[in-house]
Amino acid sequence: MSEPMWxxxxxxxxxxxxxxxxxQAREEIARRPFRLPPLxxxxxxxxxxxxxxxxxxxxxxxxRLANPLSIPHAGRFLFxxxxxxxxxxxxxxxxxxMNAATLAALRAEVHLLQAILAAQYPVRESGE
Amino acid sequence: MRILLSTVRHPPFGYGGxxxxxxxxxxxxxxxxxxxxxxxxxxxxxxxxxxGHFVHYLPFPDRAPFGTGILGxxxxxxxxxxxxxxxxxxxxxxxxxxxxxxxxxxxxxxxAARSGKHPVVVRMSTPTALWQVNDGWKLxxxxxxVCAVEEExxxxxxxxxxxxxxxxxxxxxxxxxxxxxxxxVIYPGLPTDYGVLSAPSDMNDEVRVLVLSRLQPSKGAxxxxxxxxxxxxxxxxxxxxxxARDVAPWTFGxxxxxxxxxxxxxxxxxxxxxxxxxxxxxxxxxxxxxPSHYESFGMMYVEAMAFGRATIGCPVGGVPEIVLDGQxxxxxxxxDEQALAEAILSLAADPQRCAAMGRTGYERFRERFTVERMAxxxxxxxxxxxxxx
Numbered sequence: 001m002s003e004p005m006w007x008x009x010x011x012x013x014x015x016x017x018x019x020x021x022x023x024q025a026r027e028e029i030a031r032r033p034f035r036l037p038p039l040x041x042x043x044x045x046x047x048x049x050x051x052x053x054x055x056x057x058x059x060x061x062x063x064r065l066a067n068p069l070s071i072p073h074a075g076r077f078l079f080x081x082x083x084x085x086x087x088x089x090x091x092x093x094x095x096x097x098m099n100a101a102t103l104a105a106l107r108a109e110v111h112l113l114q115a116i117l118a119a120q121y122p123v124r125e126s127g128e
Numbered sequence: 129m130r131i132l133l134s135t136v137r138h139p140p141f142g143y144g145g146x147x148x149x150x151x152x153x154x155x156x157x158x159x160x161x162x163x164x165x166x167x168x169x170x171x172x173x174x175x176x177x178x179x180g181h182f183v184h185y186l187p188f189p190d191r192a193p194f195g196t197g198i199l200g201x202x203x204x205x206x207x208x209x210x211x212x213x214x215x216x217x218x219x220x221x222x223x224x225x226x227x228x229x230x231x232x233x234x235x236x237x238x239x240a241a242r243s244g245k246h247p248v249v250v251r252m253s254t255p256t257a258l259w260q261v262n263d264g265w266k267l268x269x270x271x272x273x274v275c276a277v278e279e280e281x282x283x284x285x286x287x288x289x290x291x292x293x294x295x296x297x298x299x300x301x302x303x304x305x306x307x308x309x310x311x312x313v314i315y316p317g318l319p320t321d322y323g324v325l326s327a328p329s330d331m332n333d334e335v336r337v338l339v340l341s342r343l344q345p346s347k348g349a350x351x352x353x354x355x356x357x358x359x360x361x362x363x364x365x366x367x368x369x370x371x372a373r374d375v376a377p378w379t380f381g382x383x384x385x386x387x388x389x390x391x392x393x394x395x396x397x398x399x400x401x402x403x404x405x406x407x408x409x410x411x412x413x414x415x416x417x418x419p420s421h422y423e424s425f426g427m428m429y430v431e432a433m434a435f436g437r438a439t440i441g442c443p444v445g446g447v448p449e450i451v452l453d454g455q456x457x458x459x460x461x462x463x464d465e466q467a468l469a470e471a472i473l474s475l476a477a478d479p480q481r482c483a484a485m486g487r488t489g490y491e492r493f494r495e496r497f498t499v500e501r502m503a504x505x506x507x508x509x510x511x512x513x514x515x516x517x
Contacts, residue, residue, distance in 0.1 A: 005257050005302060006267045006275065014276035021194070021273075022239065025203050025210075028193055034211035036184060036219075037174040053140050053172065 129510060130163040130223045132216060132246075134209055134233045138168035138183065139403065145253065145427045146228045149316040149499070154181055156319075156503035163220065167212050169205060182220075186212055199270040202232035202277070209236035222246050224510055226289075227281070229299075230256045231274045234281050241284035247515040249287040252295050253424035254445070255302045262346035262422045279303050287513040289314050289506065291425040292446030298424070312509050315449075316425055317499040323407065323434030325490045328414045328483055335365045335476040338413035338437075340406075340428035341372040341420065343380040348419035348442065353384045354465035355419075359472050360394055366476055368395035369409050410435045414482055415475050421462045423447050429457070430497045433489035438482045440471050450497070456489035 133154055137147035147168070154164035158180035170185035177183060191204035213236070216222060227237030229252040241248040257267060257275045265271055282288065282303055288311040290296035296313055299305060337359075343349040349372075359366050374381045381397055398409070410416070416432035417440045429439045429450045439457035441447045453459040458475065460467040475482045 005261065006272055010268065010272055011276060011279075014273045015280065017273050018238075018276045018280055021199065021203055022235075022242070024194070025207050025235075025239070029207050029211060032189075032207070032211075034208070034215065036212055036215045037186065039174045039176050039182065039184075042175045042177045 129507070130165075130221050131157060131510070132165045132167065132213060132222050132225045134167050134225075134227050134236055136169050136205065136232055138166060138170070138185075141170055141172060145316070145425065146233075146251075148318075148427060149502070152317070152319055152499040153503055153506065154183075156499050157181075157507070160503065160507070162507070165216050165220065165222070167209055167216070184212055184216070197270050198231060199273055202235040202274065205232045206235035206239060209233075210239050213240060217245070224249060224513065226251055229253065229278055229281070230259075231277055234274075234277050238277055238281045238284065241281060241286075247286040247513045248281075248284070249289060249510065249513060250281060250285045251289045251291070252299055253291050254295070254422065255298050257302050258298055258422065259346060264345055275302075282306070282309065286310065286515050287509060288312075289509060291316055292449045294446040294449065295424045298445070310509070310513055312505070314502055314505045314509065315497055316427060316430075317497045317502040318427070318430055318434055318493070320494065320498045320500060322431070323410065323436070323490075323493075325436040325487070326411060328437065328479075328486065329412070331365065331414060331476065331479040331482070333365060334367060335363065335415075336413045337366060337368050337472055337476075338409050338416045338432070339368060339370040339372055339418065340416060340431065341418045342375050343372050344375040344378050346421050347372075348421055348462060348468075349378065349380040351463045351465045351468055352417070352419050353380055355468040355472065356384075356395060357388065357391060358465060358469035359476075360391055362469075363473055363476050366394070366472070369398060369413065370395060371398045371401060371406060371409065373397075373399050406431075407435075410437065413437055414479075415440060415472065417441075417468070417472065419460065419462065419468050420444065420447070426450055430493055433486075433493040433497070436486040436490040438475055438485035439489065440468070440475070452488075452492070456485050456492055 133150050135147045135150040137144040139147060139151045150166060154166050155177070157164045158178055161180070163180045164182070166183045168183065168185055169188055171187055172185045174184045175182070186208045189204050189208045191200050194200040194203040213222065213225070223246065225237065225240045225246050226249045227233050227240070229250050237248055237250060240246060256278050260267060260271055267275060282299070283306055288299070288305070288309055290299060290311065290313045292315065293313050296311065305311070339352065341347045341349070341352070356368055370381075372381065385392065385397070398405070410432060415438050416428065418426065418428050419440070419442050420426065421442065422445045423441070425446045426441065429441060429447065432439045433456060439451050441451045441457065441459055442462040443453070443459040444462055448459060451457045451459060458471045460471045
């Protein structure tokens with residue numbers, strides 16, 4: 001190292017902390033059950049998954065731009081969030097078993113939610 | 129080969145450099161007949177993109193036991209990553225793990241390397257210590273501990289891929305790299321068909337300057353926002369599209385909008401745009417500007433080159449390995465708004481030179497910065513790493 005970027009004694013201490021924190025992580029891992037989230041087949045889920053992604057991105061953008069709990073439409077926002085994350089996702093995960101009519105209905109629902117979100121939380125593209 | 133790649137951000141929900149090259153690399157590896165599991169954070173639907181290409185979105189776990197701050201986040205997420213790694217190994221098998229060098233992913237990389245179950249390859253962009261110092265942070269407390277994580281990871285890993293020669297030199301400057309560590313410089317890349325070479329529109333009435341960056345000190349936000357009024361005052365044709373957001377705790381963009389409302393009809397801040405929209409802006413622009421004080425690589429320059437556009441950056445980090453000064457773009461002194469403004473104005477005043485730089489940049493992209501080449505070199509490197517089962 002041409003120019004030390006840190007205090008050597010502090011770095012030795014930092015390495016000890018890494019060991020301690022990894023030990024803590026191992027203990028937590030042993031305590032917590034874990035299940036890999038189920039996989040959907042992107043080819044089969046196709047356009048619905050794309051729509052779900054688009055909706056999810058809008059939700060994230062809305063979350064990033066404003067604290068949803070402090071804005072006038074907080075109730076609707078949280079409702080939409082629940083719809084996407086607790087209902088649509090699990091539904092899509094099992095979409096292979098759904099019939100065409102259900103898929104079409106779900107797709108219509110996604111379009112409607114997208115329209116509501118676009119109106120309520122527009123993506124900002126101006127100098128505001 | 130069965131490879132596990134980790135990235136905290138992953139398209140379509142995150143477009144950081146690591147997430148983007150990981151996504152492209154996984155796609156090409158699976159097309160070449162290998163299996164790539166990408167583990168990433170998110171509430172989205174985990175999916176099998178194609179045969180041999182999986183993306184596992186892991187909900188962010190409760191970090192309460194680990195405390196707040198960057199280390200707490202890193203530990204909580206690494207815990208989930210580690211549990212996912214074990215399950216993926218049980219169900220599909222893993223031959224090798226690739227991890228980025230910095231936290232949060234590096235903490236998981238360190239767990240994996242210390243377990244000794246699989247060889248671990250570190251793909252290094254900016255060393256953690258460097259980006260923290262460049263953003264004005266003092267290396268102490270947790271900020272120093274995350275540097276220790278990186279140093280420890282490099283001690284335990286079986287291979288090091290550096291994004292550029294500059295990164296490799298920076299890694300050597302920051303850490304005592306173990307003698308036996310296999311190492312290679314492999315440039316990240318974009319798909320060959322990422323962009324389309326098209327002639328820029330004429331510049332008689334309008335010159336579009338695109339900024340792809342983040343508004344923080346190390347990305348040159350101060351000089352950039354100081355240069356914009358200078359350019360707009362001298363060339364009425366120039367319009368700015370700024371695809372750059374404020375990064376807490378800095379408020380460069382918000383402050384600029386408050387301070388100069390008179391300029392907002394000639395510049396647009398874009399936030400939360402899709403990849404398609406970004407490509408549209410790349411196609412429409414004449415010049416792409418990213419005046420970072422440090423970039424380990426700088427994928428945004430390559431993105432612009434893939435569309436045949438001239439680029440402006442600073443001669444720092446790996447940037448001169450991508451942007452050839454006077455050939456594919458211009459390199460200006462960092463944190464110098466006058467120099468940056470002059471560079472933009474000089475290209476705005478010379479459409480032929482601007483277009484020629486774009487064409488040369490496109491050729492350079494096809495030759496050096498495609499993901500297909502990156503995947504071939506990466507696979508050869510994986511094959512050479514000791515300890516692979």
